[in-house]
Amino acid sequence: MSLAVLYCRARSGIDAPLVTIEVHLANGLPALNIVGLPELAVRESKDRVRGALLNSQFEFPARRITINLAPADLPKEGARFDLPIALGILAASGQIPTTALTASEFVGELALSGELRPIAGALPVALAAAAANRPLVLPAANANEAALVGGARIYAAATLLEICGHLTGQAPLPPYRASINARGVAAPPQPDLAEVRGQQHAKRALEIAAAGNHSLLLSGPPGSGKSMLASRLPGLLPQLSEREALESASVRSISNLGFNAASWRRRPFRAPHHTASGVALAGGGSSPRPGEISLAHNGVLFLDELPEFDRRALEVLREPLERGEITISRAGRQALFPARFQLIAAMNPCPCGHLGDGEQQSCRCTPEQVARYRNRISGPLLDRIDMHVEVPRLAPAALAVAGANGGDDSARVRTRVQRCRELQHQRSGTLNSCLQGEQLRRFCQLGAPEERLLLSAMERLGLSARAFHRIQRLARTIADLDGREAISCADLGEAIGYRQLDRRR
Ligand SMILES: Nc1ncnc2c1ncn2[C@@H]1O[C@H](COP(=O)(O)OP(=O)(O)O)[C@@H](O)[C@H]1O
Ligand SMILES: [Mg+2]
Ligand SMILES: [Zn+2]
Structure with a gap:
């Protein structure tokens, strides 16, 4: 048999569409051709596959090898096709059996030595393979991430040889079991609202914002506790459901950050710096990666020093704030990323930060300077922020008092928020802000x-x-x-x- 067929998965937004890989060997001058719109990385895969086969003591067939990645119109990038291409060449040349290859799916990058290297986006691949009810064979370094998917059947290996031993039946791999069950990991603790003294007005606003998913802008002098308050918003929201946690973890998995086993259960909290570009916020690149707004999916996006952000960079927030997702178009390619986040922003009341900050320091900004500063936030964006809240600086005495005067802790507020959210869902099937x-x-x-x-x-x-x-x-x-x-x-x-x-x- 000189034809082998295998399944792999591409990356499209946070989806992982199926790619069929056909490997055909024909007589003629030795050559290796990959067709099906492969990009640079897939072409480089030729050299890695050749090296990996030879260094694993296999034979590289001296024949005309044609590899077809279908569907052709699906953009393909990354080195994730190395493993199925190598297995396809081995099967088509009779070095491993061709039978039952399409019963599984394969992803993985090969090193020249034949070792398997982890890929980006293993979690979406595992979700898709589980939905198709096929076992997934992938690099050991991706196994923990893939094993989060309920019902997934995962086989993990460190080298190409191990996978060949599995496919020939000489050394079957055991189904992968996570050493610590990552699925059972609890969300790590968050900073608590009770640590914030006073500021009852701002805390009340934070609770309302959390309850109805309303966006919030805190305005106050430096050191008044705006960042402290903002970082406590995720802890006031209900625990992520498993589906939400997997969605958010999928976004991280395909991003430059990568999957994080310790915190995948925690609500995302992203605080991009005000120098962040539009692409950093929205996502982009030649093979589009998610930006901060998608990394904040199902969580909180905190924009500190809002007026300092580039106005055009902030324009990208408008679409996702209404639709909960963002479409990125680059050179004829489109990617859709989820971006349902809760927005919280902070600003100083004026350029020097001390307007209305009576006792300690007085503001020297002119009214024109103050107006110009505030006008840096575009009207349409300000319009989309539900709540504007002043956070005055606490008197040193109020901060220094011993003993707790922080009001309700996060757990207590979270219980009220949860009850309120359930009520909203029963009434309208959505949260009030929507x-x-x-x-x-x-x-x-x-x-x-x-x-x-x-x-x-x-x-x-x-x-x-x-x-x-x-x-x-x-x-x-x-x-x-x-x-x-x-x-x-x-x-x-x-x-x-x-x-x-x-x-x-
Ligand atoms: N209400 C408060 N309760 C307890 N500590 C506070 C409070 N407000 C400010 N602080 C202290 O001041 C520091 C600076 O607060 P921060 O949230 O960074 O202010 P801002 O973001 O408004 O500039 C905090 O790390 C905290 O130690
Ligand atoms: Mg701050
Ligand atoms: Zn000022």
Whole structure:
């Protein structure tokens, strides 16, 4: 038999579509051709495969070898096809059996020595192979990650020879069992809200934001605790479900960061620096990789020093903030990455940071400087932030008092948040921040006095139509936290109070 067929998987967004690899040996001048739109990395694979075969004491067939990767229109990159290509050549030349090869899937990069090197994105491959109900054979260094998938059948090996021993039946590999069951790993502890003293107003805002998945902007002088508060938001959200955790881990798996076994259960918290480019935030590259907004999928994106970010870089946030995903187009190729994150941002009130910071230091910024600083945040982005909250600096005395005065700890707040989220899901199947159109009218209905209040606030504060709906959704969450079905004037009043930056514009 001079034809062998094997299955492998490509990378497309966080999906891993099937690739069929056909290896055909024909008589003629010795040559190796790979067809099916392979990119540079696949072409380099020729040399690695040749080296790996020879160094594993196999014969490299002196025939015309044609390798077809199908479907041809699927972009293929990376060295993950090395292993199935090498096995295909061995099978087509009769050095290992061809039977039952298509019962499994194979991925892995080969070193010239015949050792297997880990690939990026093993988790999405394992998810797809398990869904297709086929065992997956991959490099040992990827095994722990792949074994997270419930129902996955994983065979892991360190070298090409080990896999050949498995396929010939001379030395079958045992099904891989994780040494520590990574699936059972608990989320590592998060910093606790009780460590933040005072700041009751900001903590209340953080709880509302967590409950309804509302975006939040903290404004206050340096050292007032904005970063401290922001980093405690993930700990107020419910535990990740297994599906969510696998999704987020898949994004990491295909990113430059790679999978992290210790923290895959933890809600992502990403805090890109304000010098981050649009590509770093949104994702990109010639073979698109996810950016910070996708690494924050199912978690929190913290943008510290918001006005310092490049305006054009921030523009990329608008689409994912509405749709929960981002499409990246590069040179005719498209990749879709999930990006459902909760946004929290922080800023100083003025360029020097001390505006309104009375006692200690006074602000020397001119009103024009303050206005210019705030206008660096684009109106449409500010419009999409549900809550604006001032975080004043605590007096040194308040910080120094011994004993706990931090209020509820994260676990207690998380219980309330969870209850509130369940209520929202029962009512509308989604969180309040996502209510749109008809749902918004149905579930955020206002009585006559409430409507009058909101309309007059709109007029007085010059709020946009978008802000109007944001206030409605926010008031819905405030009522829900209190377990009330009807939205009251007090709920609306509190929600309107979170639009401070609109007011000043
Ligand atoms: N409310 C607070 N309770 C406890 N510590 C605080 C509080 N506010 C500030 N701190 C202390 O000040 C430090 C700086 O706070 P940080 O969150 O970085 O401020 P900001 O981000 O507003 O500049 C924190 O690491 C913490 O030690
Ligand atoms: Mg800070
Ligand atoms: Zn100032």
